[in-house]
Amino acid sequence: MAEPVDALPLPRPRILRQSWLDLTFVHWAVDPESIAHFYPEGTRPDTFEGRAYIGLIPFRMAATGFARGPALVPDFLETNIRLYSVDDTGRRGVLFLSLDANRRDVVAIARTVFGLPYRHTPMEYEVSASIHTYLTQQPPSRITVQVGEPIEPGELEHFLTARWGLHVRRAGRIWYLPNEHPAWELRSAELLELEVGSLLTSVGLPDLSVEPPDHVAYSPGVRSYFGLPRGSAGR
Template identity: 45%
Template sequence: MTKLDPHPPVLSGPRIMRQTWDQLVYVHWAVDPDRVAPLLPRGTRPDVLGGSTYVGLVPFVMRRAGLGRGPAIPWLGDFLETNVRLYSVDDQGRHGVVFRSLEADRLLVSLAARLAFATPYTWARMSMVSDGDVLDFRTHRRWPSPRGAGGRLVVRRGPVIDDPDDLSVFLSARFGLHTRHLGRTWWVPNTHAPWVLREGELLALDDSLVAAAGLPGVVGDPPVSVLTTDPVHTSFGLPRLVRPSTP
């Protein structure tokens, strides 16, 4: 069983980018690790808690994204995002996420991220309406295919969780991502203050992004976890090569 530390590691070396994640919502389903293993980069495997791994649907508002320690990029640094993610660990014991897709409502952001980091950003028409404690996210993919993938997610933010359970920490205490680029697998570290997690009540869900990411049928079951968060500012470090263990 993996039990993660919610406290951030010290990020050494240069920062390559920084950003703030706001109005973030976690919606997760438990799946068999064998189902997602073929979708992960070489040198990583599904991260498991209680015999299951997890598929996440995560909408939020990106704010003040910028490169290095410089200022936020005007206009392009603020956008809506919804990602479909899996949970990974490599042979060096580094825990992370693997993005199957990342919807964004900025075409230039999507193109730049694909070229620079090989992250599967897509361009979508998106909106988020906040009405008190209720957040209403909508997305409709424009490019690439399948065009029209998306849907609607409505959640009510609840009270702060003073003592998050192991699953909540497992899903949120992720200080890095794994990605495949130029024929190799990389781990990109990040750091931020511990999440302030809140309860979430799912009011409506109509989604086709998870199926489009290679996991049909998952959203047909009720999620095992719905969380909301307070904003957090994060910084990313230089990518590090993942070296698979020799059999």
């Protein structure tokens, strides 16, 4: 298999833009073999120093629309569970196990058009000074963090956040949806509450919540752009 490659310039046309805001990154390090069964043929776990990572990321989605023009979708909340992937051509990306959102229209469109595993659930986001709380109803979860000072991203932070696309299986093929965004501004974050057992169990990770996360961080967010999906055969 080819070695992973760095991000390529996003080809035109850009088809979509989004702003990802007020994100908390919660990550567990695991044995790559323990999650290999989640990956479709043609992809495999991407690793950092021999470990794979599972990410749980709640945030606000804003300003979704075409690359130019007004936003087409009102702001909404999302919580996703993701893995880190690399395909046979060396493209690094993410592989979503679930994407929970509180807008039914977004869920329907994303599932139909892109084949992404979106699910609808009522959600809430609360912020008071440096305390941020994210809640989902079904499956129930509650994440509360206290945001601290800016941190200088290291190699692990770049591995977890500098992702330039996502892998998705659709119509019998592996598709890669490329994106671009600026470097993340990251801040330290202390977990005050983490009640996510049902959420993790719902995607086949029943034992993960008994372990404390290996990495937690917060970001005020970035604006991202997506290009046209590419098939599994090329970049």
